[in-house]
Amino acid sequence: MISRELRDTVRRAYHFRCGYCGVHENEVGSELEIDHFCPLAAGGSDELSNLVYCCSACNRHKSDYWTADERRQLLHPWRDDWALYLREAEDGRLMALNERGELHLRRLQLNRPQLVAVRLERVAQRDNVATLAALQGEIVRIRQHRDELEIRLQKVEAQLAQPDN
Numbered sequence: 001m002i003s004r005e006l007r008d009t010v011r012r013a014y015h016f017r018c019g020y021c022g023v024h025e026n027e028v029g030s031e032l033e034i035d036h037f038c039p040l041a042a043g044g045s046d047e048l049s050n051l052v053y054c055c056s057a058c059n060r061h062k063s064d065y066w067t068a069d070e071r072r073q074l075l076h077p078w079r080d081d082w083a084l085y086l087r088e089a090e091d092g093r094l095m096a097l098n099e100r101g102e103l104h105l106r107r108l109q110l111n112r113p114q115l116v117a118v119r120l121e122r123v124a125q126r127d128n129v130a131t132l133a134a135l136q137g138e139i140v141r142i143r144q145h146r147d148e149l150e151i152r153l154q155k156v157e158a159q160l161a162q163p164d165n
């Protein structure tokens, strides 16, 4: 039985996101579950290093999957560099780069339509932030130009006001 304290430690350690698919508990609308990466039945412990904060869908798909063969293990959120195994395509789907990536992707079904939608939303958000930053830069440039024109206008007006001219 995992204590409330340990559960919260795991939540914080995973930044309140599923260690496998990345959904935030706010997106799911509830606390997530605790997965034993190496199941208790296979000798896994309640050590933090063996606990993965995990949404119910990933937990269900992973189930009691375990093998001592490291080449056939699922990717651990901390111990494995996922970029070596998986890549996110432009359509929001994950693509396996090799056999172990393929195993992980299939077992956890990480191209569930809802996950693809979440990934696309994140990409769109990043694009929006970039567009906003570009527009803010444009506004600064336009204001500077307006100020320069204002100064030139004042000079012309001053010249016109001179009786000699």
Ligand SMILES: [Zn+2]
Residues within 6 Å of the ligand: 018, 019, 020, 021, 022, 023, 054, 055, 056, 057, 058, 059
């Ligand atoms: Zn998940």
